[in-house]
Amino acid sequence: MLLTRSLRFAPRSLVSTRLLSFTQADQPRVRIGSTAPNFQVDTTHGKIDFHEFIGNNWTILFSHPKDFTPICTTELGAFSRLKPEFDKRGVKLIGLSVEDVDSHKAWIKDIEDIEKQKFQFPIIADGKREVAFKYDMVTEEDFKNLESGLIATIRSVFIIDPLKKVRAMVIYPPSIGRNTSEILRTIDALQLADKKGVVTPVDWQLGDDVIIPPTVSDEAAKEKFGEFKKVKPYLRYTSSK
Structure with a gap:
């Protein structure tokens, strides 16, 4: 997957300006059991405060390298199909990509066209890379260049419980699609462990x-x-x- 190379030629409008200082010393340490870092962002469902969005629910936050990419499109389609299963378990879904809300909404139209059903959960517009930074969603090389241009987030998944604690993390490189069944299985295991x-x-x-x-x-x-x-x-x- 020649994603990194293709990003070099992205339109200037997609390249974020330097708005935050990304230094290792300032980066939160997100570990299993740590509190999920909070943030306020625009999404396809409007502005949100992440902790308020979680509320008293389990939540899955998952990132994507870029809008209109093939693997990401299949993943969001799969999560969309499985949303009723996550709903049964009291789990909210929220995606992330570095493009803006208008781009996300156009991408959602493609996903709905492929899946033949309505897309019902929000996608975060992380143009400032704030969430990517707080959740360490990039490769080591890309972290060093986080302020200098368009950086792709890797495929990170964070399972967060109603107490806002990170309970599980799954991280893939941009070239490998995630297994949504495994994410659902992990939710089942975590909830059963807590209950019994x-x-x-x-x-x-x-x-x-x-x-x-x-x-x-x-x-x-x-x-x-x-x-x-x-x-x-x-x-x-x-x-x-």
């Missing part, structure tokens, strides 16, 4: 057995979960239902 105090094994799917954490004694496990299968003292399975 369990953890999930490799390749777990909704409805599969789960693992009792080693910090729970056999006596406490029997009282809390009822029957369980003990493979090793530290590996005990129980039903997720």
